[in-house]
Amino acid sequence: MNEMTELAGICTSDLTRSAGLGTGPVSCEPYRSPEYFEREREQLFKRAWxxxxxxxxxxxxxxxxxxxxxxxxxxxxxxxxxxxxxxxxxxxxxxxxxxxxxxxxxxxxxxxxxxxxxxxxxxxxxxxxxxxxxxxxxxxxxxxxxxxxxxxxxxxxxxxxxxxPEVGLTEFLGEFGRRFSGISWENTETSLYFEAHLDANWKVLADAFSETYHIPSIHPATIGKTFASQVNPHSRPLDALFWGPHRQFSTFGNPEYAPPEDAMVEKMAYANRDTGNVLGAADTAGMSRYLDHPAINPKQSRYWALDIAVAFPTLHINLSPGGFWSHRFWPISVNRTRWEAEFHVPRPTTAHECLQQELYVARIAEILLEDVTNTERTQRGIEARAFDTMQLQDGEVQIRHNLHHVDRWVNAASVSEALNG
Amino acid sequence: MSGHSEGLLPPGFEDLLEFVPHWVGSTAQERWDIRARSSMDDIRRFYTVMLARSEAILAHVGQFPLDALPEPVLRLFRLQLALAQAAMAVELHRQPRAINSPFPHSVRIVRTAEPTA
CATH class of the missing domain: 2.102.10.10 (Rieske [2Fe-2S] iron-sulphur domain)
Incomplete structure (x- = not known):
């Protein structure tokens, strides 16, 4: 079997058309127009949950x-x-x-x-x-x-x-809310909490956590090799599912990933690990109930890395084998955003576990730094007005889906119209 | 080492005293910042020495309850945790900071689950 055929068996193709979305370039205006931002404020952020x-x-x-x-x-x-x-x-x-x-x-x-x-x-x-x-x-x-x-x-x-509220939370979340309910959320009591103020539109931030196409290039040292492999060198997603403005995006993981030979601290810290997941600081013993939920890894793929469950507009819940974390995006102005990320982890109980978690924290901090500081460069580029549109490929379908629904909300006369079209 | 550094670390770890002034940070955010501001030569030397001493450090720290480490043990433990930061530079980036990332920047590790922080 050649590699393209093998990839087709792993990753669902034509996600964008299947979602009923267009395939043309998308406008940059929602990312840089102060007028559009004011409409988002009134029509989206003052009406959505x-x-x-x-x-x-x-x-x-x-x-x-x-x-x-x-x-x-x-x-x-x-x-x-x-x-x-x-x-x-x-x-x-x-x-x-x-x-x-x-x-x-x-x-x-x-x-x-x-x-x-x-x-x-x-x-x-x-x-x-x-x-x-x-x-x-x-x-x-x-x-x-x-x-x-x-x-x-x-x-x-x-x-x-x-x-x-015109629409209660249950109706607002709809099928997404039903699908992701009943999850045995792990380590809810303790978390790692990251925050930054970025000179970028909130959607540039959300977009940075909405596709894996960027991973081999922005994260070559930190996670490039965990989310791509020879068969999937550009980190195409496994699948994407949509329910109104909400969605789920299943990402590809390289099942062959092992720490490099010279990563001595990584090896020492994880000498007793049983997660099989370099991103996870938790052990898997308490994780099976959580992972058994049917909404998680819906294709039951052996190439599954994690699911991104998006409660539109600003909550990204990431569900991985090691536990869950969330990103929240708080718009301040058209080109200013406060970003929060919270990773739910167990409280370490031994010196060795502390070191493991410190390594986990250090690695996440590097990955997040690579992601969020890149958004300021993107915003400057968008505001330069060199281009009026951006090009999106099929693996960037979440960005297109988000823009589509933001636009619906800013134009809809009522929440019901925004939700149901 | 001069007399005033005696007692900074538990007996048996005097070889690590030279790292105390620079590498002891009380939170993950401080340890991240320390590494980001260090030269690659300093990071490599710290990494090499600490990696060889990690097993002994973890065994020593493991004798005490984590929420009540005596001051010299806590200092030693914080040196050990700083090794995780040094590893990012040595094992991943091969330079003090992530490639193409600005410094300083506004990303903050606001809170961790570290019991000694």
Missing amino acids: LTVGRIEQVPEKGSFFTKTIEIWNTPIVVVRTSDDKVQAFYNVCPHRGNQVVLEERGRASRFMCNYHNWVFRNDGRLFGIPDEANFFDVDKKACGLRPIATEVWEGWIFINHQAV
């Missing part, structure tokens, strides 16, 4: 964390209330607009604004106003913290800017 974290960040009643949602120009606080409900609020005091909760995270039954000591219960209700008698008939019921629509799916906390 956005992921702000996981429920493990609020493990107990009273646990909270704060965050700034740049695209809404809004500071928020996410709380597990005393009646055990996960709820986001505008982190804004109804008195004169000061931020109420200043800590990044913590646990509290009440929050006190430090400006004039107004106090709120952790379910948002106003508890007390100092010198209330000197106000003029304050409607205390209307002076609680203002809630933000909040729903949880599979441990992921989603928020929606619409006071009464």
Whole structure:
């Protein structure tokens, strides 16, 4: 069997046409137009459900964390209330607009604004106003913290800017949400957390984690050889599946990969490894329940490396044999983005495991650095206006799919129209 | 080694004292930054010496609970963890930093699961 025929047996072809997408060049304007960005803000980011974290960040009643949602120009606080409900609020005091909760995270039954000591219960209700008698008939019921629509799916906390969302989270996620539910998420309690502020459009960031075509060239030393091989030298994907604006992308892994002979530290650290996966710091013993889920490696391919499950628009969940991680992209301006990556790992319990994980952290940091710093060069190139379009190949189908659905949202009169066309 | 460096590392690891001033970082982010700012000659020397001492270091550190390492043991352990960073330069990039990557940059390792961090 020649190599092209063998490749055809491994990687599904014609992903773009099968998804009903066009095959022509795509416009650069959504990446560089301030007007388009403002439409994304109003039509997409203020109407779609956005992921702000996981429920493990609020493990107990009273646990909270704060965050700034740049695209809404809004500071928020996410709380597990005393009646055990996960709820986001505008982190804004109804008195004169000061931020109420200043800590990044913590646990509290009440929050006190430090400006004039107004106090709120952790379910948002106003508890007390100092010198209330000197106000003029304050409607205390209307002076609680203002809630933000909040729903949880599979441990992921989603928020929606619409006071009464046109579409609930279950309907928003649709078949994607059903398919990826019931996963035995591993190591949810502990994670490695990376962050960067990049001079690039949020879609340039998302695109960087949406195809594997770049891996042999951008990552020659770090992972080039784990995601490509002689039979698949350009790292074509195994498959791609689409449900409305959401999707799944299965990537190719080289089953023959072994650390190079002179990678002494890598060999020493992984001398007792049983993952068979150089990306994974975890061992596979606790992983089988998670990997047995039918949504993961749907083709049951021996060449499977990992799945990228995308909850449109900004949550990328990566499911690999070693566990899961996520990328979240937070637009700040047309060419500025805050990017977060969180890798869920077990807490190391021995010195040897610490070294293994340190090696894992060091390697991921190099890979992410290669990916995200490249986005600033891409953005500069797009803004140079040397070209009005970009060329996308079949393995870059996720980028085309994302652009298609972003465009639908920015043009749709309602969320229902955006989702159902 | 001068007298004031005595006790910086546990007895038996005096040969590594020369690395303490430069290579001990308390978080993965600090250790990444230290390696990125080091010369390839320094990285290679550190790597070679530390690789040969790793087994002894891990055995020594393994005698203590990770969340309560005595100060000299913690320092020794942080040297050991820095070897992971040195390995990126020696085994992958063959230069101090990733090819075509800017430095400095805004990518931060904000949090790890490292119990001694």
